[in-house]
Amino acid sequence: MSVSLSETEIQRYSRQIILRQVGGDGQERLKASRVLVVGAGGLGSPAALYLAAAGVGTVGICDDDVVDLTNLQRQVIHATADLGKVKVTSAAERLRALNPEIQVVEHRARLVAANAAEILSGYDAVLDGSDTFASKFLVNDACAAAGLPYVFSGILGFEGQLLTVVPGRGPCYRCFFREPPLPGAVPTCAQAGILGPVAGVLGSLQALEVLKLLLGLDTPMVGRLLLFDGLQLTFREVEIRQDPRCPACGDPEVRRPLCDEPGETCSDEGHGRPPGGEAGPRRACSGQPLSIEV
Numbered sequence: 001m002s003v004s005l006s007e008t009e010i011q012r013y014s015r016q017i018i019l020r021q022v023g024g025d026g027q028e029r030l031k032a033s034r035v036l037v038v039g040a041g042g043l044g045s046p047a048a049l050y051l052a053a054a055g056v057g058t059v060g061i062c063d064d065d066v067v068d069l070t071n072l073q074r075q076v077i078h079a080t081a082d083l084g085k086v087k088v089t090s091a092a093e094r095l096r097a098l099n100p101e102i103q104v105v106e107h108r109a110r111l112v113a114a115n116a117a118e119i120l121s122g123y124d125a126v127l128d129g130s131d132t133f134a135s136k137f138l139v140n141d142a143c144a145a146a147g148l149p150y151v152f153s154g155i156l157g158f159e160g161q162l163l164t165v166v167p168g169r170g171p172c173y174r175c176f177f178r179e180p181p182l183p184g185a186v187p188t189c190a191q192a193g194i195l196g197p198v199a200g201v202l203g204s205l206q207a208l209e210v211l212k213l214l215l216g217l218d219t220p221m222v223g224r225l226l227l228f229d230g231l232q233l234t235f236r237e238v239e240i241r242q243d244p245r246c247p248a249c250g251d252p253e254v255r256r257p258l259c260d261e262p263g264e265t266c267s268d269e270g271h272g273r274p275p276g277g278e279a280g281p282r283r284a285c286s287g288q289p290l291s292i293e294v
Contacts, residue, residue: 003032003057009101013055026215027055033214034058036123038111038139040065040087042199043153043206044129045077050207051127052095052102056214059095062107062119063087065131074196111135113260116142125213126150127206133180134261140165140173141258144248151209151221153202156192158230160202163221163240164209170222171242172249180261198230 005013005027016022035056037044040063051059067075067082067090082090088106095104107119111130116138120126126148128139136152143150149166152173165172205226212220225238242249247256 003028005031006101009055012099012101016054021217022215029216030055030211030214031057033125034060034123035125035127035210035214036060036062036107036120037127037129038062038135039129039131040075040077040091041071041129041131042074042194042196043155043203044127045075045091046200046203047127047129047207047210048091048095049077049098050204051210052099052104054207054211055099056102056211058103058105060105060107060119060123061088061091061095062109062111063091064108064110074194074199076196076200111138111142113138113142113258116258117146120146120148123148125210127210128152129203129206133186136173137180137261138258141248143167144172145258149213149220151206151213153206155198155202156194158195158198160198160228160230162202162205162209162226162228163224164213166213166220166222167249171240172246174248175243175246175250176225176240178246195230198228201228201230 005024009027009031010017013027017024017027033056035051035058037048037051037059040048040061044061044063048059048061065087067078067085067087069083071078072080077091077094078087086108088108092104092106095102109115109119111119120142126139126143128136128150130136130139136154139150140152143165144167147167149164151162151164153160153162155161163173209220223240223242225240227236227238244250245254247254249255
């Protein structure tokens with residue numbers, strides 16, 4: 001799709017257009033791109049704001065929840081005046097106010113196996129800020145089936161994880177976290193807490209990864225699980241490899257049809273259990289994956 005930039009857009013995006021890795025051609029690529037943000041919560045909030053500000057031409061928001069007072073400590077796309085409002089509506093209003101040059105698509109639904117193909121259709125990349133373990137695995141499996149790149153993140157307390165998945169180029173979420181944890185095995189955000197800026201850091205990094213994918217920059221976090229410790233303010237990486245026996249992205253004979261995981265586990269940004277006892281992130285190294293709540 002060929003697009004051009006108006007004089008207003010050139011001025012609006014001038015500080016990134018001057019970057020060698022972006023330029024006018026890159027900005028036009030962003031304008032022609034479509035990104036789906038799954039979850040308008042702690043991760044999706046900063047991510048969607050930065051994608052809109054950067055000039056991604058179409059930003060889709062998928063969420064079935066309404067704004068609650070407990071959300072406002074970390075879900076910065078919503079305001080006190082939005083309490084009780086449908087999250088996709090609140091988020092869309094904020095994004096349109098921030099950048100009227102873009103299109104915002106509202107998907108008031110929870111992503112499930114029955115609607116995943118329809119909702120993902122037409123998008124170039126997906127950013128996962130979903131709120132349950134079941135949703136995390138569904139986003140992974142649906143993107144693998146559709147051949148769509150996506151960026152995962154999970155957070156809890158002062159910690160976070162991030163992984164960029166590009167089908168055909170590296171491992172997916174299930175290659176490392178094979179199945180959701182058993183019910184009650186991992187604390188939720190409501191039980192263990194989450195510091196708002198941790199969501200801001202990881203959501204912003206997700207937006208950065210998506211922009212790099214759209215611009216064709218060859219430096220995404222593919223095959224490298226990023227681990228963030230906000231208490232010590234450290235980052236480290238764990239190398240992961242694609243598993244040919246992965247039911248989502250492995251060899252054709254082991255792949256399984258898209259389906260919903262049984263049992264929802266509240267985790268507004270969470271991970272599952274590492275397969276076969278593989279070493280995972282700190283907290284997952286001892287067999288306890290991070291839970292999350294956006």
